[in-house]
Amino acid sequence: MNAIYFDHAATSPMHPEAVQAYVAAAGAGPGNPSSLHAFGRAARSRVTAARDAIAGLLRCRPDELVFTGGGTESDNAALFGAARAMRARDERRTGIVTTAIEHHAVLHACDQLEAEGFALTVLPVDETGRVSAEAAAAAIGPTTAVVSVMAGNNEVGTLQPYAEIGALARAQGAVMHVDAVQAFGYEPIDLTALPVDLLSLSAHKAGGPQGVGALYVRAGTPWQPLLFGGSQERKRRAGTENVAGIAAFAAAAKLAADEREARRAHAADVRGALLRALAAELGPDAFAVNGDPRPEGSLPHILNVSFHGVSNETLLMNLDLAGVAASGGSACTSGSLQPSHVLAAMGLAPHFCRNAVRFSFGLGNTTAEAEKTAKIIATITSRLRNR
Ligand SMILES: Cc1ncc(COP(=O)(O)O)c(C=O)c1O
Structure with a gap:
């Protein structure tokens, strides 16, 4: 794998x-x-x-x-x-x-x-x-x-x-x-x-x-x-x-x-590649970014996205099966995903909280991986929607 x-x-x-x-x-x-x-x-x-x-x-x-x-x-x-x-x-x-x-x-x-x-x-x-x-x-x-x-x-x-x-x-x-x-x-x-x-x-x-x-x-x-x-x-x-x-x-x-500056630039590259690829694969209206969209307002290695109409539990499970490790914007307690206290504090509607996935990047990641992940997400979401 x-x-x-x-x-x-x-x-x-x-x-x-x-x-x-x-x-x-x-x-x-x-x-x-x-x-x-x-x-x-x-x-x-x-x-x-x-x-x-x-x-x-x-x-x-x-x-x-x-x-x-x-x-x-x-x-x-x-x-x-x-x-x-x-x-x-x-x-x-x-x-x-x-x-x-x-x-x-x-x-x-x-x-x-x-x-x-x-x-x-x-x-x-x-x-x-x-x-x-x-x-x-x-x-x-x-x-x-x-x-x-x-x-x-x-x-x-x-x-x-x-x-x-x-x-x-x-x-x-x-x-x-x-x-x-x-x-x-x-x-x-x-x-x-x-x-x-x-x-x-x-x-x-x-x-x-x-x-x-x-x-x-x-x-x-x-x-x-x-x-x-x-x-x-x-x-x-x-x-x-x-x-x-x-x-x-x-x-x-x-x-x-x-290596701080190089790591910042690398993480921002992979993050940007994932966002662009998600927009290309799913359409820009299929998801929303949670957090501060401005690079100067955010850590470069974290991207939190809510996918409309798909629960994060289902998406994360399918991503895992496809070999992609990400996490819910939520804590995993006794095997179940709890709604995130962070997203709730930001005033996100409950369905946005339930749809939130955190991708976080670092050494070894590539923009090609980001592009591949977006394709995998597109396949998973269309399969789920057509069920
Ligand atoms: C902001 C923040 N504080 C504290 C912790 C806890 O750190 P540790 O896993 O080393 O106990 C984490 C871990 O996720 C974190 O992200």
């Missing part, structure tokens, strides 16, 4: 150099970075080198990075850590402000914080999936503890005004968290210039391995750890480090940063 993988936003293939870095670290012999002997010191030096490399890319201090078990853990650690620390400093600081289109790692953590007595405000978004800085300004005040706004959305790609909102949060003395899991590798992130206190990354969205990520914690940010039981990561994340995963994360992150 000549498979086509258009689901890079779910997980990206590991870059061969990241695999090499992983194998080199995993094969180097035993070594717990906390052990004082030579084996331990060798493992520790791998973690230190990786931390230095990633800090260099983000322009932060190495000791401001905490390695985690991925994006979900980074988001949870950011929100619980900052909310609890802020309230411990000042009991009036109980406000959490976030947006309706965050990943569930943020939204469900916020729900849990609400259950613990924090006051949650979930900001709405416009029809392109963007929150407004004005709405954020109205919601952020002197009792706000944490503001969490993602850099770029994982379902529709829409970029968010997180830097503007970060400045508003700062002005009110609140902690600013940014989920940059999808944006990393596509958008520049310079932490010397951004009003951001906490930032989440995940290796496997950028050519690194699954199960490893990082949380940036700006020096001096009120924040407390989520995990206890060891002094790893300067007592900020207990547990033996994933040494090979961290080494591979650094290799992937370096490549992603070095």
Whole structure:
């Protein structure tokens, strides 16, 4: 089967150099970075080198990075850590402000914080999936503890005004968290210039391995750890480090940063080719693009499309049978596709939500694959309509 993988936003293939870095670290012999002997010191030096490399890319201090078990853990650690620390400093600081289109790692953590007595405000978004800085300004005040706004959305790609909102949060003395899991590798992130206190990354969205990520914690940010039981990561994340995963994360992150412009152009090419081919094969009225249509308003590697009259579940199943991997603009819970909270927040009619498919692009994809996929979709949709 000549498979086509258009689901890079779910997980990206590991870059061969990241695999090499992983194998080199995993094969180097035993070594717990906390052990004082030579084996331990060798493992520790791998973690230190990786931390230095990633800090260099983000322009932060190495000791401001905490390695985690991925994006979900980074988001949870950011929100619980900052909310609890802020309230411990000042009991009036109980406000959490976030947006309706965050990943569930943020939204469900916020729900849990609400259950613990924090006051949650979930900001709405416009029809392109963007929150407004004005709405954020109205919601952020002197009792706000944490503001969490993602850099770029994982379902529709829409970029968010997180830097503007970060400045508003700062002005009110609140902690600013940014989920940059999808944006990393596509958008520049310079932490010397951004009003951001906490930032989440995940290796496997950028050519690194699954199960490893990082949380940036700006020096001096009120924040407390989520995990206890060891002094790893300067007592900020207990547990033996994933040494090979961290080494591979650094290799992937370096490549992603070095090749950012080329990767952006490549993803935009494949995205554009798919859109053009869909219009040619199906007709321009057979589908609608969800999100911000302007390239400058969106991550280049994500395309969310609603196909009129075809449920995404049926289309995705048929695409899978034809060797094309894409995903619903929705979470898959107990084997069934749930309507997407992102599309619902954008005000899409329920049938548009049920028809939405996310294609996401990355290394290895070609415009020929995009054209072939459009032909396959045309065959599937006409077969379904003629049934
Ligand atoms: C925006 C965003 N945040 C967080 C996550 C969770 O990351 P991980 O899979 O590393 O736990 C994802 C994964 O899809 C994501 O897209």
